[in-house]
Amino acid sequence: MNEVYTGKTKDVYALDNGNYMLQFKDDMTGEDGVFDPGANTVGLSIEGAGKAGLRLTTHFFKQCRDQGIPTHFIETDIDRQTMTVVPATVFGEGLEVICRFRATGSFIRRYGKYAVEGQPLDAFVEVTLKDDERGDPPISRDALDTLSILTKAEYSILKDRTQKIATLVKNELAEQAIDLYDIKLEFGRDQDGEIVLIDEISGGNMRAFKDGVYVAPLELAKMVTKT
Amino acid sequence: MNEVYTGKTKDVYALDNGNYMLQFKDDMTGEDGVFDPGANTVGLSIEGAGKAGLRLTTHFFKQCRDQGIPTHFIETDIDRQTMTVVPATVFGEGLEVICRFRATGSFIRRYGKYAVEGQPLDAFVEVTLKDDERGDPPISRDALDTLSILTKAEYSILKDRTQKIATLVKNELAEQAIDLYDIKLEFGRDQDGEIVLIDEISGGNMRAFKDGVYVAPLELAKMVTKT
Numbered sequence: 001m002n003e004v005y006t007g008k009t010k011d012v013y014a015l016d017n018g019n020y021m022l023q024f025k026d027d028m029t030g031e032d033g034v035f036d037p038g039a040n041t042v043g044l045s046i047e048g049a050g051k052a053g054l055r056l057t058t059h060f061f062k063q064c065r066d067q068g069i070p071t072h073f074i075e076t077d078i079d080r081q082t083m084t085v086v087p088a089t090v091f092g093e094g095l096e097v098i099c100r101f102r103a104t105g106s107f108i109r110r111y112g113k114y115a116v117e118g119q120p121l122d123a124f125v126e127v128t129l130k131d132d133e134r135g136d137p138p139i140s141r142d143a144l145d146t147l148s149i150l151t152k153a154e155y156s157i158l159k160d161r162t163q164k165i166a167t168l169v170k171n172e173l174a175e176q177a178i179d180l181y182d183i184k185l186e187f188g189r190d191q192d193g194e195i196v197l198i199d200e201i202s203g204g205n206m207r208a209f210k211d212g213v214y215v216a217p218l219e220l221a222k223m224v225t226k227t
Numbered sequence: 228m229n230e231v232y233t234g235k236t237k238d239v240y241a242l243d244n245g246n247y248m249l250q251f252k253d254d255m256t257g258e259d260g261v262f263d264p265g266a267n268t269v270g271l272s273i274e275g276a277g278k279a280g281l282r283l284t285t286h287f288f289k290q291c292r293d294q295g296i297p298t299h300f301i302e303t304d305i306d307r308q309t310m311t312v313v314p315a316t317v318f319g320e321g322l323e324v325i326c327r328f329r330a331t332g333s334f335i336r337r338y339g340k341y342a343v344e345g346q347p348l349d350a351f352v353e354v355t356l357k358d359d360e361r362g363d364p365p366i367s368r369d370a371l372d373t374l375s376i377l378t379k380a381e382y383s384i385l386k387d388r389t390q391k392i393a394t395l396v397k398n399e400l401a402e403q404a405i406d407l408y409d410i411k412l413e414f415g416r417d418q419d420g421e422i423v424l425i426d427e428i429s430g431g432n433m434r435a436f437k438d439g440v441y442v443a444p445l446e447l448a449k450m451v452t453k454t
Contacts (some may be wrong), residue, residue, distance in 0.1 A: 092341060110364040113356065114319060114374040124373050129340065137337040140367045146351050147341040 008042050009053070009204065015084065019074060024050035024057075024081045028204055028217065035216065037184060037204055040132045050081045052221035053202035057083065059225050060201040063168055069161060071197040072190065088188030088198050092149040094130035095139075095186070097158060099123055099166035102181040104207060110138070118181075123163045157195050158187055165197060173208055176223050178215055181207040235269050236280070236431065242311065246301060251277035251284075251308045255431055255444065262443065264411060264431055267359045277308045279448035280429035284310065286452050287428040290395055296388055298424040299417065315415030315425050319376040321357035322366075322413070324385060326350055326393035329408040331434060337365070345408075350390045354382075384422050385414055392424060400435055403450050405442055408434040 001021070005012040011023040030036040030043020054076060061073035072085040100107055103119040107126075127144065128136045144150040150158065162185055170180040183206040186199040203217025215223070228248070232239040238250040257263040257270025281303060288300035299312040327334055330346040334353075354371065355363045371377040377385065389412055397407040410433040413426040430444025442450070 110361060111356070111366065111370065111374060112361065113358050114376065121373060124369065126367060126370065129338070131340050134337060134339065138365060138367070139338065140353060140365070142351065143338065143353065146348060147338060149341065 008040075009050075010200070018087060020085050020087060022083045022085060022200075024054040024083070024200075026050045035204070037207065040136070046218060049204075049218060051078060052218045052227075053200060053204060054078060054081055054083060055225045055227060056202045056221040057200040060165075060169060060172075061197070063172070064165060064197060067164070067168065069164055069168075069197065070190070070194055072188065085198070086190055086196075088190045088196055090186070090188045090198070091144075091154075092129070092147070095144075095149070096128045096130060096136065097162045097185045097187060098126050098128065098182055099162050099185070100126070100182040101166070101170060102179070104181050106138075107182075123166060125159045125162050127158075154195060161187070161195065161197065165201070169201065169206070172224060173220075177210060178220070178223065179209045181209060183207075235267075236277075237427070245314060247312050247314060249310045249312060249427075251281040251310070251427075253277045262431070264434065267363070273445060276431075276445060278305060279445045279454075280427060280431060281305060281308055281310060282452045282454060283429045283448040284427040287392075287396060287399075288424070290399070291392060291424060294391070294395065296391055296395075296424065297417070297421055299415065312425070313417055313423075315417045315423055317413070317415045317425070318371075318381075319356070319374070322371075322376070323355045323357060323363065324389045324412045324414060325353050325355065325409055326389050326412070327353070327409040328393070328397060329406070331408050333365075334409075350393060352386045352389050354385075381422060388414070388422065388424065392428070396428065396433070399451060400447075404437060405447070405450065406436045408436060410434075 002014045003011055004014045008029055009025055009027050013021040015021055026047055026049045027042045027045045028035050028049055029039040031039055031041060033044045058076040061071050064071050072088045074084040076083045100121045103115040103121055104117060108117055126138055128138050141155045144155060145152050166183050169183055173180050187195055188198045190196045203220035208215045208220055229241045230238055231241045235256055236252055236254050240248045242248055253274055253276045254269045254272045255262050255276055256266040258266055260271045285303040288298050291298050299315045301311045303310045327348045330342040330348055331344060335344055353365055355365050368382045371382060372379050393410050396410055400407050414422055415425045417423045430447035435442045435447055
């Protein structure tokens with residue numbers, strides 16, 4: 001078992017059978033001890049964060065599987081804080097796909113001339129490049145195609161799956177009277193070229209509010225997985 | 228005749244018959260005396276710049292008219308440095324539409340991980356919001372639709388006209404062995420709701436090179452209009 005990648009919130013190991021194992025860590029993205037799902041640095045470490053993230057991820061990945069939405073998920077070992085997954089390659093050097101139900105964060109920073117904080121958005125999808133140096137720039141369907149990162153047909157599939165997964169999460173949170181503002185997903189191609197959901201779906205990937213108050217990642221995991 | 232707008236490179240007057248008059252100035256966008264078509268400030272003033280810009284604009288607007296591409300152009304008075312135009316309203320608070328034949332400028336600043344300076348692009352179109360405060364952010368077709376700035380059908384027309392106009396300019400420059408890298412256009416809706424090219428097409432709106440050397444706006448106008 002070889003470590004092939006050391007991430008901000010997860011480490012990745014190659015297994016002998018060709019699959020991979022993700023080791024969930026207690027580190028969370030943010031700055032100066034304050035959690036920020038959009039940050040590119042580790043900002044804080046909270047005991048139990050890895051386990052909570054893995055539990056929520058497993059919960060949602062199983063729901064995707066039940067609904068026929070392809071993911072890289074195989075199985076989870078909660079005690080060891082690991083998830084085994086099939087191999088998948090990212091698009092280019094990695095994309096983030098954001099689905100927004102309410103305007104906040106970078107959407108307001110960019111489009112604040114035309115939108116107000118919290119304004120409803122209809123499962124609006126946008127893609128950003130994973131590129132810390134250039135501030136994770138947003139990129140259009142046409143630019144993804146022009147730069148051979150994603151074809152237009154693949155973009156349509158990506159957008160459709162993003163909206164389905166995000167809506168699934170939104171509906172699940174709504175059962176606990178939690179309001180999902182936005183969520184960030186990652187996708188890759190599996191060995192058959194199929195577009196699959198990868199990485200994780202945890203509190204660290206989304207902004208959710210209950211009675212107007214932000215729900216922190218660990219609390220969110222506890223409320224949804226009832227642990 | 229009332230002045231209704233004081234711009235960086237043009238002033239706008241309302242005429243009694245309902246049309247408008249654009250007064251071309253010798254000011255150019257840039258910083259510290261260096262011309263930059265993407266800048267939001269007046270960086271320098273060159274005698275003859277207004278006349279050269281108007282001459283080139285008139286040249287290309289007439290070509291558009293000949294090819295059935297709608298513009299706001301009525302007529303030009305070179306000596307007074309004015310152009311009269313039909314009324315048109317901009318989309319939202321104004322958009323810039325960029326067509327790229329080679330990668331440079333903000334395209335490289337954003338997508339430099341995937342593109343190299345000068346790389347050919349196939350009449351690639353992107354839209355940015357005119358919003359100095361937020362650094363003129365790029366905006367996707369879906370976001371323009373979501374924010375009710377432009378419908379998806381209007382976006383298709385805008386993109387198609389942008390590619391036609393940019394290709395017309397590119398071909399015209401190619402006759403003088405000038406290589407068009409990119410060009411920035413503005414559009415509006417006329418009183419019938421038709422999408423029309425507005426503003427100007429001058430050296431200040433494009434980046435062009437001859438034998439690998441950048442061609443400055445005034446020089447470009449002289450070469451194309453043979454004045």
